[in-house]
Amino acid sequence: MNHIELRPMLPEDWPFVSKIYAEGMATGYATFENKTPSYDAWNNSHIANCRIMAFEEDQCLGWAALSPVSSRCVYGGVGEVSIYISTEARGKGVGSKLMQALITQSEENGLWTLQSGVFPENTGSIKLHEKMGFRRIGKRERIGKRDGVWKDNVLFERRSKVVGID
Numbered sequence: 001m002n003h004i005e006l007r008p009m010l011p012e013d014w015p016f017v018s019k020i021y022a023e024g025m026a027t028g029y030a031t032f033e034n035k036t037p038s039y040d041a042w043n044n045s046h047i048a049n050c051r052i053m054a055f056e057e058d059q060c061l062g063w064a065a066l067s068p069v070s071s072r073c074v075y076g077g078v079g080e081v082s083i084y085i086s087t088e089a090r091g092k093g094v095g096s097k098l099m100q101a102l103i104t105q106s107e108e109n110g111l112w113t114l115q116s117g118v119f120p121e122n123t124g125s126i127k128l129h130e131k132m133g134f135r136r137i138g139k140r141e142r143i144g145k146r147d148g149v150w151k152d153n154v155l156f157e158r159r160s161k162v163v164g165i166d
Helices: 011-027 039-044 094-108 123-131
Strands: 005-008 051-056 059-068 078-085 113-118 135-146 149-159
Touching: 005 094, 011 039, 011 051, 011 059, 011 078, 051 094, 059 094, 078 094, 094 113, 094 123, 113 123, 123 149
Parallel strands: 078 113
Antiparallel strands: 005 051, 051 059, 059 078, 113 149, 135 149
16 A cells, blocks of 8 residues: 545545445455445444545545444443455555544544454454454354344453543
């Protein structure tokens, strides 16, 4: 990868976001979803100020965003990570750049904890989370079905060292 440009996600980026999301779905180990949501559904379920795109020239390499884990105010500083890398860009450092930017942006917006649930087969995502300071906190067994098959989720958490420390 030559020069990776990170920038905020805009509504007009939805074609890139949905294409890369569909590539992740096609692996069978990126999400429980099996249908790409509409932009409105996706937009309404993600935090507006924690969305990042990665580009190299005009090619979209990936994206990262946060969703709230609960509507209860006590969990207002906790976000769930979504990070998706295009098929062509996987394993080339794009995920690390996006994740670092997402961590920084989350802290700038007052979030003290980031969480992720990752399928055990998604070794690339597991390595990324471990590399970026997330700790494995457990595993939910047979938590949901994907294409009729029960799937486990490995749980990761990253607590900020600058937000929510008092």
